[in-house]
Amino acid sequence: MKTALVTGGAHRIGQQICRTLHEANFTIIIHYNTSSIDAENLANEFNLIRANSARTIQAELSNIKDIEQLCQTIESLDLLVNNASVFYPTPINSLTLSDYQTTMNTNLMGPLFLSSTLSKKLSENQGSIVNIVDIHGDRPLKNHTIYNISKAAIAMMTKTLAKELAPNIRVNGVSPGSILWPENEAELSHDQKQSMLNKIALNKQGAATDIANTVLFLAQSDYITGQIIAVDGGRSLNQ
Numbered sequence: 001m002k003t004a005l006v007t008g009g010a011h012r013i014g015q016q017i018c019r020t021l022h023e024a025n026f027t028i029i030i031h032y033n034t035s036s037i038d039a040e041n042l043a044n045e046f047n048l049i050r051a052n053s054a055r056t057i058q059a060e061l062s063n064i065k066d067i068e069q070l071c072q073t074i075e076s077l078d079l080l081v082n083n084a085s086v087f088y089p090t091p092i093n094s095l096t097l098s099d100y101q102t103t104m105n106t107n108l109m110g111p112l113f114l115s116s117t118l119s120k121k122l123s124e125n126q127g128s129i130v131n132i133v134d135i136h137g138d139r140p141l142k143n144h145t146i147y148n149i150s151k152a153a154i155a156m157m158t159k160t161l162a163k164e165l166a167p168n169i170r171v172n173g174v175s176p177g178s179i180l181w182p183e184n185e186a187e188l189s190h191d192q193k194q195s196m197l198n199k200i201a202l203n204k205q206g207a208a209t210d211i212a213n214t215v216l217f218l219a220q221s222d223y224i225t226g227q228i229i230a231v232d233g234g235r236s237l238n239q
């Protein structure tokens with residue numbers, strides 16, 4: 001039985017990644033920060049399907065102490081999925097240090113130090129890491145300067161770690177296009193959504209399962225490392 005840690009696994013894309021990996025017989029460590037009820041419900045659901053096949057763990061991933069504590073609870077690991085992130089606009093004329101630290105620490109420092117601290121455990125099992133990137137790490141999204149930079153950095157982190165951690169650990173990425181509309185302060189208007197859809201070659205949003213299936217594919221592909229697969233319906237063709 002293989003074990004996967006999925007960060008931000010309580011809902012949306014992270015939850016689907018947990019579901020797909022669980023269906024593929026992984027034992028799941030569901031990381032959450034604030035969504036404790038959703039995380040516990042998901043773990044209970046999994047444990048009813050297969051006893052002892054899921055547990056939850058809380059950590060604020062912009063805090064290095066939380067990352068260290070989380071890593072100490074992990075005995076054995078085959079797959080780390082760095083999915084958790086923050087996403088909200090940071091227009092260039094109103095950047096704040098606080099926004100910079102929140103986004104860079106959550107989207108880059110967390111994945112980097114989780115990967116490095118857990119590398120010994122992953123190495124013992126010839127395991128792998130899958131980072132959830134974003135096509136906007138390559139082609140910037142207007143008004144999202146800090147987020148774009150954080151995702152460009154995690155794309156480079158994917159390739160760098162693939163080199164550093166070979167041959168015992170493979171490191172790959174999945175770059176989603178438009179999958180689920182952003183919520184709360186990043187919410188889009190009807191016109192903004194339509195304009196985004198018009199730029200997708202396949203003319204529709206993807207589904208969380210499209211991302212989760214690609215994570216599973218990379219986890220099971222023993223001869224792929226250092227690659228980032230765009231799952232974007234052709235959005236990067238930039239019509």
Ligand SMILES: NC(=O)c1ccc[n+]([C@@H]2O[C@H](COP(=O)([O-])OP(=O)(O)OC[C@H]3O[C@@H](n4cnc5c(N)ncnc54)[C@H](OP(=O)(O)O)[C@@H]3O)[C@@H](O)[C@H]2O)c1
Nearest residue numbers: 008012013032033034035060061083084085134176179180
């Ligand atoms: N949605 C899309 O269409 C889309 C497009 C491109 C790329 N992506 C990428 O795909 C991944 C998942 O996207 P999503 O939309 O499902 O994500 P999301 O709902 O915005 O966030 C996922 C989780 O990240 C966790 N998180 C946020 N800040 C954290 C922190 N400081 N410490 C620990 N956990 C933290 C939250 O956990 P709690 O709820 O427990 O607090 C949240 O549930 C992200 O990496 C995102 O950048 C998504």
